[in-house]
Amino acid sequence: MAGELSPIDKAKFVAAKRAADMVEDGMRVGLGTGSTAAWLVRCLGEMVREDGLKIKGVPTSTRTAELAREVGIEVISLDEARWLDITIDGADEFDGDLNLIKGGGGALLQEKIVATASDQMVVIADVGKEVETLGAFPLPVEVIPFGWQTTKALIEETLISMDVLGRQTSLRMNGEVPFMTDEGNHIIDLHLSRIGNARQLAMVLNQMPGVVENGLFIDICDVVVVGYGDGRVELRDINAGTIEEDRLDFVEEDNLFTDLMD
Incomplete structure (x- = not known):
């Protein structure tokens, strides 16, 4: 009630x-x-x-x-x-x-x-x-399962040049196995704390091979x-x-x- x-x-x-x-x-x-x-x-x-x-x-x-x-x-x-x-x-x-x-x-x-x-x-x-600035909530990035570790590494390397406070990333899990989306993909969560330029980050992420889409809605x-x-x-x-x-x-x-x- x-x-x-x-x-x-x-x-x-x-x-x-x-x-x-x-x-x-x-x-x-x-x-x-x-x-x-x-x-x-x-x-x-x-x-x-x-x-x-x-x-x-x-x-x-x-x-x-x-x-x-x-x-x-x-x-x-x-x-x-x-x-x-x-x-x-x-x-x-x-x-x-x-x-x-x-x-x-x-x-x-x-x-x-x-x-x-x-x-x-x-x-x-x-x-x-x-929020005043996006980023406290982990940013989800949907990636295809093939080569996901390589995609994750590319994301981490790219974050070095981005206006973000944190750069930790993690594969989303469902218990002991990777979480699967309705389309059969994985999600990598980006723990950025603060995103200085969300528009730029969204564009850069989506240009990476292996990345399907990111959770920034601009x-x-x-x-x-x-x-x-x-x-x-x-x-x-x-x-x-x-x-x-x-x-x-x-x-x-x-x-x-x-x-x-x-």
């Missing part, structure tokens, strides 16, 4: 709830991956069941697809949709220019493809994800919906240069708070 949620979960919920109100009947909607995006999928599912909202969802991961189907959202592929009206997703970090680090859940490739195939990308996040996000633990919400529109403030009340009996999987 809402009253039993932690302040962070309350913040995630109100951000998701506010973003769900941006979805209109007939839209093709990109559905993000992660704990905050899961709240969004639940909210949209309730609107489909209770209000008759008719949308088509394009998930950014297999687990999001499973949750969307579970709550009653029609799921289609990006190839079927071709173009989306809106994508709503979480972020691991965002700065004042709405540049992001994403990929903590391992779905950065599909997330970036879906986000860039949308008229609008909306990020939902608790206020703790806001000039992709249009709006960020920031949630607070007391129910306050801020909607920041980078294009309009506006900030809207709102407050959402919690509903104790809301079934969104049962059996939510992160």
